[in-house]
């Protein structure tokens with residue numbers, strides 16, 4: 455169900471070309487879904503995204519692990535987006 459919904463959202467033509475960052479949170483918990491398992495689910499969706507820039511990162515919001523890397527990944531894409539996808543003024 456979850457992957458069906460996220461697939462419907464990120465393959466929608468209105469978000470075509472928009473980078474996708476999937477965060478595998480709660481990695482500090484022993485029973486959390488591991489990043490490899492999440493990648494397995496996500497890779498099936500990523501195939502439908504073609505050349506879309508996408509990444510799965512392991513984080514723990516509680517302990518802060520991986521948060522900086524995630525924010526930096528987004529920061530770089532936001533800067534690029536400003537040049538490549540300027541806002542449509544209505």
Ligand SMILES: Nc1nc2c(ncn2[C@@H]2O[C@H](COP(=O)(O)OP(=O)(O)OP(=O)(O)O)[C@@H](O)[C@H]2O)c(=O)[nH]1
Nearest residue numbers: 478479480481482483486513514515516517518519
């Ligand atoms: N152990 C751990 N707990 C976390 C982490 N991130 C969030 N939580 C806890 O998960 C609970 C739900 O967090 P919310 O921010 O409300 O997230 P949510 O999307 O509403 O709920 P979830 O489905 O649990 O993600 C809170 O008690 C958070 O403290 C994490 O990285 N590690």
